Amino acid sequence: MDYAPFPLIDLSGTPRERGRMHGKAAADRLRRGARMYAESLLKSGVDWKELERRAEAMVPGIEKFDPTYVEEMRGIAEGAGEPFAAVVLMNARTEMVAAARRQQATKHFPDGCTAAFALPEATADGVLLHGQNWDWRAECAETGVILRIRNDDGPDILTFTEAGGLARSGLNSAGIGLTANALECDRDYQHGAGVPLPFIRRKVLESAHLAQAVHTIFSTPKLGSNHMAVSQAVAGGSSAEAFGFECAPDETFWVSADRGVYVHANHWIAEPARAKVKDTGLAETPCSIYRDKRVRDQLVPKRGKLTLEDFRAAFFDDWGAPWSVCRPPRLNTRGVQTATTAMILMRPGEGHLEACPMPALNRRFTTYSLTPDRTAQRAAAE
Numbered sequence: 001m002d003y004a005p006f007p008l009i010d011l012s013g014t015p016r017e018r019g020r021m022h023g024k025a026a027a028d029r030l031r032r033g034a035r036m037y038a039e040s041l042l043k044s045g046v047d048w049k050e051l052e053r054r055a056e057a058m059v060p061g062i063e064k065f066d067p068t069y070v071e072e073m074r075g076i077a078e079g080a081g082e083p084f085a086a087v088v089l090m091n092a093r094t095e096m097v098a099a100a101r102r103q104q105a106t107k108h109f110p111d112g113c114t115a116a117f118a119l120p121e122a123t124a125d126g127v128l129l130h131g132q133n134w135d136w137r138a139e140c141a142e143t144g145v146i147l148r149i150r151n152d153d154g155p156d157i158l159t160f161t162e163a164g165g166l167a168r169s170g171l172n173s174a175g176i177g178l179t180a181n182a183l184e185c186d187r188d189y190q191h192g193a194g195v196p197l198p199f200i201r202r203k204v205l206e207s208a209h210l211a212q213a214v215h216t217i218f219s220t221p222k223l224g225s226n227h228m229a230v231s232q233a234v235a236g237g238s239s240a241e242a243f244g245f246e247c248a249p250d251e252t253f254w255v256s257a258d259r260g261v262y263v264h265a266n267h268w269i270a271e272p273a274r275a276k277v278k279d280t281g282l283a284e285t286p287c288s289i290y291r292d293k294r295v296r297d298q299l300v301p302k303r304g305k306l307t308l309e310d311f312r313a314a315f316f317d318d319w320g321a322p323w324s325v326c327r328p329p330r331l332n333t334r335g336v337q338t339a340t341t342a343m344i345l346m347r348p349g350e351g352h353l354e355a356c357p358m359p360a361l362n363r364r365f366t367t368y369s370l371t372p373d374r375t376a377q378r379a380a381a382e
Contacts, residue, residue, distance in 0.1 A: 005366035019075020029163035034086035055088035090164030092196035113181030122260030127237035167202035177348030183225040184281030194223035234377035237349025265292035287323035328360035
């Protein structure tokens with residue numbers, strides 16, 4: 001079965017102008033996504049009027065983090081002809097849904113994901129490789145978009161996200177690569193102060209240096225847990241560093257690659273993290289423990305010879321289906337149909353990104369590109 005490729009949307013100009021371009025080009029996908037999450041909130045007792053109130057209550061915190069993000073979201077709403085609250089929802093759906101379910105003492109079930117990167121020492125052509133499967137609601141295979149953002153005051157960005165969102169995973173012209181996957185722990189959503197995750201991811205992708213990305217991750221308060229794998233490749237990808245960051249709301253733990261290879265699913269792996277936090281997510285994503293292992297077992301024997309095709313093959317692994325690395329559509333424990341909704345493969349130093357919607361049912365990839373800024377990459381290496 002073929003799914004339509006994720007549409008590429010080029011954005012430029014001021015934040016408001018970029019937002020209007022985004023909203024106009026992705027109006028139908030944004031509308032569908034916002035309706036889906038609004039219905040989820042309604043089941044937790046949050047009607048549209050209350051959703052609007054909660055969205056507005058988030059604005060001061062987002063403005064404090066970066067006021068241009070609010071401007072961009074207002075532009076998206078204008079371009080799509082949709083309420084501003086719908087765009088806030090697309091950028092804070094994890095936090096808003098979790099808060100609503102917490103009030104009802106029901107569990108919030110996060111998205112999944114299996115991510116990996118290989119440093120140049122582990123690859124066939126000495127170039128950093130980075131990618132992931134994104135496991136979430138099956139409908140999102142038809143609400144995802146690729147944004148190519150031209151920045152006047154920082155690196156250009158190529159990011160996969162849900163329509164209306166500011167960022168999810170992707171790369172920038174300075175060679176930064178980013179993937180993100182969910183974690184859960186007993187500290188989640190215990191307080192009301194924190195920046196929704198898409199804004200943190202966008203800030204990471206605006207970084208010219210890996211150190212700036214790491215600073216953003218460590219210094220920004222969060223409401224819930226999350227894992228981010230962040231890489232930076234320079235000189236075309238032949239010189240690189242990359243790490244995984246397991247983020248609890250109030251503490252971040254970092255993890256290094258094992259001889260150039262790194263894999264992360266949806267459970268905590270840093271030894272200090274496992275000693276300090278209680279993993280509350282494995283009850284819903286028990287397959288995480290072997291998804292991590294299955295991908296690692298396929299990549300490690302090819303260390304020194306790894307290619308993007310090896311990543312593709314590992315991410316297509318279907319052992320244990322439908323609880324597999326590449327997940328076909330299935331109902332989760334709440335009766336919601338989930339799947340691997342996208343596979344993302346990147347060579348960040350070269351501005352190369354491939355994406356495939358619903359890979360368990362569709363094998364067609366589309367390639368998206370961003371011109372690398374070699375001057376910025378050389379500066380990052382100095």
